[in-house]
Amino acid sequence: MTQLIKIQALTADELLKEFELTEPEAADVVIPDTAPQISIERLMEAGYYQDAIKLLAHGLPKREAVWWACLAARKAQKPDTDEHNINALLATETWARKPTEDHRQRCKELGEKTQYKTAASWAATAASWCTGSMTPPGEPEVPPPAYLYAHAVAGSITLASATIDPEKIEDNYKLFLAQGIDLARGGNGMIEGA
Structure with a gap:
């Protein structure tokens, strides 16, 4: 596998401290004191896809991680997707291209409107x-914990995987x-077959 140049963490352990593995047996697969890439590959090979997604989401820079969630959410949208979820995805894609405070606030508003039930949300x-x-405008500021976004990214991707076709969740x-x-290699995430 080509180097994952966008992942700045030197070891998987740096990232594993920020979340719990979904499957306890996955702990036997990761190698904490090596580059995250090694553990991501091993998790994938062993079929611990949710944990590979979590580790990769924590390793990617914020914009790339959010763009990854956008790619998954876009794939999960259907012709009957409601307006709020369509707008949530459009707002998030806009933020990923131009991460301004106004765009972030729009994402926050639409995340709340969609009630955290979809990949776009x-x-x-x-x-x-x-x-x-994390507080409303005018309230004392409370910055989000460093990797909170990665938990939402992993949730979005996992939810999209289950929503598209539960029979083909592994695919x-x-x-x-x-x-x-x-994306971790420096690409745009637009791969053939997506």
Whole structure:
């Protein structure tokens, strides 16, 4: 695998401190004192896709991680997707291209309106947790914890994987992981077959 140049963490352990593995057995697969790439690959090979998604989401820079959630949410949208979820995804894509405070606030508003029930909702929430304050304007500022956005990104991608076609969830995980790895290599996540 080509180097994951966008992941700045030197070891998987730096990232593993920020979340719990979904599957306890996955702990036997990761190698904490090596580059995150090694553990991501091993998790994928062992079929621990949710944990590979979590580790990669924590390793990617914020904008790339949110863009990854956008790619998954876009794939999960259907012709009957409601207006709030369509707008949540559009706002999040806008934030990923131009991360201004106004765009972040729009993502926060739409994440709340969509009630955290869809991949688009969690993508918008991820963007809103990247910077700024978690409190409403005018209240004392409370910055989000450093990796809170990554939890929302992983949730968005996992939810998209289950929403598209539950019968093909493993294929969906693999597709989204391929997109995330492309982003980690410096690509745009737009891979063939997506």
